[in-house]
Amino acid sequence: MDAVAVTLDYPGHQERTRISDLADPALPIELHSLLSNPLPRAFSAEAYAHLLLENQPPTAPVKAVVSYCLASPIGYAVARKLSDGRSAPPVLVVLDGSPCPVESVRDAYREAVVRFAERDLEPAVAFTGADLTEHPDRVLGAMERELREIASRSLLEEDPDEDFEEDVLDALVTDLVGHSVAWLTHLIASHNAVFPEWDGEVVMVMSRDHAFTGPWPGARATRVITVDCTRAELVSRPEVRAVLTGLSSAHA
Structure with missing residues (x-):
């Protein structure tokens, strides 16, 4: 398996499916979690993203960055950093994501x-x-x-x-x-995220009551997928798995 997606899903105590729970030999993309303890002590999305990639460097080229909820501004910074020197940037998938007010x-x-x-x-x-x-x-x-x-x-x-x-x-x-x-x-x-222009695509997958509907700030393009479910159900829905499956055919 040579398709890798890095994931940002905060390791809290919520009773819900995590992005890492979707890892499966049948899924044609490897999920590489960036958010694990001990977590960085940094006060901007750029600095936090830098430390995540330094502490948990991906072992293969990254096809996508997949983030949940308020980790998504940091996910945007990760996606930009992983775009350096590449002809095609990774796709950023945000699950009920939004800027953090x-x-x-x-x-x-x-x-x-x-x-x-x-x-x-x-x-x-x-x-x-x-x-x-x-x-x-x-x-x-x-x-x-x-x-x-x-x-x-x-x-x-x-x-x-x-x-x-x-x-x-x-x-x-x-x-x-x-x-x-x-x-x-x-x-x-x-x-404390900034959203400089980025020549990448954001796929926003959102539950029915999610308030932020895009477009994602700074991104070249935003695609929105709305799922008729609650936030707690979103990650476990087949629509999310379908998006992850589709990432394996994205350009490296």
């Missing part, structure tokens, strides 16, 4: 705060899109500190009779908060 970062942060606090709680850290672009490390640092404070307080309140050693508590909090910080870093990098 500041609201998505805010929502993800609030979800993390509520999850650690185990109650409805408004975050103390506020930020704008300009803050994410101009001072991403400062914003992420403030979010991480607040999450650590909330997680520490919750652990102590959950078991007040437990006499936590300071280093044990710190290790527990670091592990808990680390997953959220990695996700927020990923979203900040996606938010």
